[in-house]
Amino acid sequence: MIIGGGGEGIDPAALPGYLLALGCAVTWSGYSVLSRRMGHVPTEAVTIFCLASAILSAVLHLLFEKTVWPQGVIGWSSALALGLGPVGLAFYVWDVGMKRGDIQLLGTLAYAAPLLSTGVLVLIGIAAPSWSLALAALLITGGAALAARTSFRA
Incomplete structure (x- = not known):
C-alpha cells in the first residue's frame, strides 16, 4: 500500500529511495x-555513534546540499526538537529498551510510530484522510x- 501508491503501482523513479529505505530498515534491525x-x-556509547553520524552528515551536507537555515521561532524550535527528540534522545531510549526492556512490547509499540505520525499529518491538514490510509492503519x-499475541497469552 505504501510503495504501490494506493493501487497506482510502483514508480520506477522512486526505486533508489525504496532501496535506501530497505537499507535503513536492515541497518536499524x-x-x-x-x-x-x-x-x-554502556548506553553512553551511543554518543560515539551520534557524533560520528553528525560529522558524516555535516560533511555530506556541505558536499552535496545547499544550506538553508531555519526561519523564525517555529523553524528553529522544530530543528531543536528534532535534534533533541528523534535524532537524539530516541537513540538512548531505544538502546536502554533493547538492553533492559521487554523486547516484545518495544517491537509492538514501534508499530504505533507510523500510525501516530500519519494521524498527526491528517489532523493538521498536511495529509488528506482516505480509504487507503484507513486500510493502512x-x-x-x-x-x-x-x-x-505472545504477550497476550502471558
Missing part, C-alpha cells in the same frame, strides 16, 4: 539485535496485534 546482544556495553494495527 541489525543495530537493535547487536544492541541486545551487547548488553554489557488497519493493517498496521493488525501487525501490532499479531506481534503482541
